Amino acid sequence: MSTEGAALKHHPYIMNKVILLNSRPVGKPTTDDFKFIEEENPVTQDGQVLLKTLYVSVDPYLRGRMSSAKSYVPPFELNKPIQSGIIAEVLESKNPDFKAGDCVSGMLAWKELQVSNGKGLHKVDGQVAPLSAYLGVLGMTGLTAYLGLTEIGKPKAGETLVVSGAAGAVGSIVGQIGKILGCRVIGMAGSDEKITMLTSKFGFDVAINYKTTTDMKTAIANAAPDGVDIYFDNVGGDISDAVLANVNKFARVPVCGAISGYNETEVSMGPRVQTILVKNSVLMQGFVVSNYAEKFPEAIKQLAAWLQEGRLTYTETIVNGFDQIPQAFLDLFEGKNEGKMIVKI
Ligand code: NDP
Numbered sequence: 208m209s210t211e212g213a214a215l216k217h218h219p220y221i222m223n224k225v226i227l228l229n230s231r232p233v234g235k236p237t238t239d240d241f242k243f244i245e246e247e248n249p250v251t252q253d254g255q256v257l258l259k260t261l262y263v264s265v266d267p268y269l270r271g272r273m274s275s276a277k278s279y280v281p282p283f284e285l286n287k288p289i290q291s292g293i294i295a296e297v298l299e300s301k302n303p304d305f306k307a308g309d310c311v312s313g314m315l316a317w318k319e320l321q322v323s324n325g326k327g328l329h330k331v332d333g334q335v336a337p338l339s340a341y342l343g344v345l346g347m348t349g350l351t352a353y354l355g356l357t358e359i360g361k362p363k364a365g366e367t368l369v370v371s372g373a374a375g376a377v378g379s380i381v382g383q384i385g386k387i388l389g390c391r392v393i394g395m396a397g398s399d400e401k402i403t404m405l406t407s408k409f410g411f412d413v414a415i416n417y418k419t420t421t422d423m424k425t426a427i428a429n430a431a432p433d434g435v436d437i438y439f440d441n442v443g444g445d446i447s448d449a450v451l452a453n454v455n456k457f458a459r460v461p462v463c464g465a466i467s468g469y470n471e472t473e474v475s476m477g478p479r480v481q482t483i484l485v486k487n488s489v490l491m492q493g494f495v496v497s498n499y500a501e502k503f504p505e506a507i508k509q510l511a512a513w514l515q516e517g518r519l520t521y522t523e524t525i526v527n528g529f530d531q532i533p534q535a536f537l538d539l540f541e542g543k544n545e546g547k548m549i550v551k552i
Pocket of ligand 1: 463
């Protein structure tokens with residue numbers, strides 16, 4: 208049997224399943240914006256590895272890449288495979304840097320099988336942490352939480368940190384790091400189950416259900432009697448307007464995301480922030496995690512150490528099946544995930 212034959216024996220697929228971008232969504236994406244196709248199984252060339260997808264990360268930022276608007280990463284192309292963070296197993300290697308059985312993470316296509324020249328792949332060790340953790344707490348969302356909070360938020364013990372999207376992949380880690388660094392931490396999320404989880408599992412001091420609270424400005428003022436020193440913003444919109452109305456002098460606002468607006472077709476208008484920023488000497492800074500790429504190794508080391516010491520924990524919502532990838536992505540906008548949303552193949 209050829210090497211290819213030996214490798215392909217390990218998986219049951221007759222044809223390779225692939226998910227393409229079918230149309231650019233207007234407003235909220237739907238399953239019609241995705242297209243499933245089947246293609247011939249890939250054949251490994253010299254210098255390449257054959258990868259079998261194990262875990263797929265679905266992330267709110269993919270919504271931005273589905274539109275044609277200019278951003279910090281190029282848009283997905285119509286009728287081409289969508290890509291995201293993926294953990295894959297090397298089925299076959301014709302690249303000296305990898306061997307069959309290695310597990311890797313990388314930005315890969317939504318395909319059951321694919322070949323890669325190895326560029327951008329990082330080996331991950333399932334003995335050190337469950338493989339899915341490399342898409343969350345030990346991957347992009349953990350890095351975003353740690354670097355956004357420490358580089359821009361610069362928390363000091365005794366300060367008050369407010370986190371929106373607090374029960375999600377980034378927010379749940381931000382809040383816990385805030386506690387480790389000695390802050391009083393207030394989180395906002397969209398269900399009573401999430402609110403309970405924030406205080407009981409993740410150690411937040413106060414959690415607010417923004418969907419059942421009518422006056423968010425007052426709720427935050429009550430939860431933060433000394434005012435807000437750091438606001439880690441994952442959602443934008445009305446929630447952020449309410450937090451910004453409570454900031455202290457020299458507050459820092461790392462702007463990580465604005466999911467409340469990702470499906471809007473018109474630019475929404477809230478209070479203009481300039482007066483608040485000037486009056487309180489507030490630093491408000493947007494960022495993308497890749498700005499801090501040179502700090503990734505140090506950040507991962509710290510996150511892994513806290514995990515090992517039991518000072519940091521995480522949760523995941525794991526959905527099963529390649530066919531479920533689009534729906535899992537759509538469910539992010541309905542708040543159906545607790546912690547990191549991951550599809551297991
Ligand atoms: P999450 O795991 O937090 O999942 C998304 C969550 O957003 C949902 O569970 C839901 O929780 C909440 N949500 C959905 N719609 C709304 C809405 N209209 N208003 C308020 N909350 C809403 O995702 P991530 O942790 O991966 O990402 C969080 C944010 O961070 C996103 O904005 C994302 O784009 C951004 N991000 C930025 C990065 C960067 O480099 N700057 C890197 C990674 C992420 P609920 O039930 O509480 O509503």
